Amino acid sequence: MSDLPTLPVTFRPGRTRVVLLTAGVAIFVVISAIALLLEKLGPGERLSFIVTGALIFGVLAMLARVKVVADDSGVTVVNIASRRRLAWEEILRVNLRPGDPWVFLDLSDGTSLPALGIQPGIAKQRAIEDARTLRALAEARSIQDPEQHRG
Incomplete structure (x- = not known):
């Protein structure tokens, strides 16, 4: 086959990657915003919201890699x-x-x-x-x- 690509070549699910990373950022931003906007939360509770958002983003980033x-x-x-x-x-x-x-x-x-x-x-x-x-x-x-x- 003469139409083989020049190496190196990387194959990755581009659209799926965009969806996962966009969702991860959106989830992190929304959860963090909620943590900062809820006045009844203490500092530890706010931090736990933000850490949870970061963990969700991390999992989605692993799926996107x-x-x-x-x-x-x-x-x-x-x-x-x-x-x-x-x-x-x-x-x-x-x-x-x-x-x-x-x-x-x-x-x-x-x-x-x-x-x-x-x-x-x-x-x-x-x-x-x-x-x-x-x-x-x-x-x-x-x-x-x-x-x-x-x-």
Whole structure:
């Protein structure tokens, strides 16, 4: 495929990220404003409101951090609470089946790794295109060194 993107390339659910971060900021601002406007609250109660808003924002920011970064030497999958680096040879297949919440990478060790950075939630067509691009990259990279794949 000659239409492969120039590496490095980052895949992330852009619209979902915007929604999560916007909601996080809005929730933090509203909860903090309520804490400051309610006259009957003491300083400790106000602080607990603000900390709660910050925690909610933090959780939404963690959800928004997901991405898949492909470069010359492999792929880095950043999920909600984990990061994993894979060499191209470790990726046997890139799957996004109808109904899947995100892409799954079938790995050479027999396991499957969810890659939340490509998810069809809000932008289904974009996720399908991203999955196809990552699949094409993985296929192109896995056959670059044919000696590596001879039995």
